[in-house]
Amino acid sequence: MKYWDASGVVPLLIAEASSAMLREVLGSDPTMVCWWGTRIECASAIARYARAERLASTAIAAARRRLVSLLEEWTEIEPDEVLRTTAERVASVHSLRAADAVQLAAALVACDGTPANLSFVCLDTRLREAAMREGFVVVPDAAPRATAVRERSPRRRPKATPARRVRA
Numbered sequence: 001m002k003y004w005d006a007s008g009v010v011p012l013l014i015a016e017a018s019s020a021m022l023r024e025v026l027g028s029d030p031t032m033v034c035w036w037g038t039r040i041e042c043a044s045a046i047a048r049y050a051r052a053e054r055l056a057s058t059a060i061a062a063a064r065r066r067l068v069s070l071l072e073e074w075t076e077i078e079p080d081e082v083l084r085t086t087a088e089r090v091a092s093v094h095s096l097r098a099a100d101a102v103q104l105a106a107a108l109v110a111c112d113g114t115p116a117n118l119s120f121v122c123l124d125t126r127l128r129e130a131a132m133r134e135g136f137v138v139v140p141d142a143a144p145r146a147t148a149v150r151e152r153s154p155r156r157r158p159k160a161t162p163a164r165r166v167r168a
Contacts, residue, residue: 001031001118002139003107004074005100006041008121009034012070013042013063014049018123021140025121032074033118035106041099042067077106094130104130 002025011019012026026032046067050060077083087105091098104127111118115135122128128138 001033002029003033003110003118003120003136004038005103005107005120005122005124005127006034006038006045007123007127008139009038009042009070010045011123013046013066014055014059018140022121025139029119030073032070033107033110034074034076035103036076036078037099037102038076039067039071075110077109083109090130090134094126094133096126096130100124100127100130103127104134107131107136108134 008022008025010016011022043064046060046063049055049063050057055063083102083105086108087098087102090096090104090108091101094101094104096104103122107118107120108115115131116137118136119139120128120131120136121139122131123140131138
């Protein structure tokens with residue numbers, strides 16, 4: 001059994017540089033544990049790919065089907081007071097954003113506070129470091145460079161500056 005952060009799940013849905021490696025990780029142990037919000041994070045990643053027009057509509061539909069298939073197989077950590085309290089502690093100790101603090105807290109809840117008993121699958125550098133500091137064995141051994149799709153803000157034109165007169 002392994003805990004899977006969304007950064008590890010997305011390459012199972014969409015072809016990325018790390019996809020083959022993560023399929024091997026899943027093949028070696030198909031029992032997945034995920035946070036309740038991982039589904040939302042994965043759906044958001046698929047939507048970013050669609051908006052960025054980086055994948056054909058058939059690939060987007062296939063990614064959504066793979067997500068539904070994985071959802072049927074994984075065990076979900078549901079939101080509750082223990083998770084919230086653990087996430088608050090994690091956020092105060094590690095330099096993590098709220099969603100990552102909840103991911104790490106969910107993994108801690110999944111292993112009943114004994115991180116040595118559960119591997120943590122993650123590609124996010126900060127979250128990997130925090131998970132290692134908490135005592136998890138982080139998989140894969142080294143995270144490949146991120147290939148996440150980021151939406152670009154509309155380009156703003158630079159403001160015109162008044163011409164400067166130079167006296168000769």
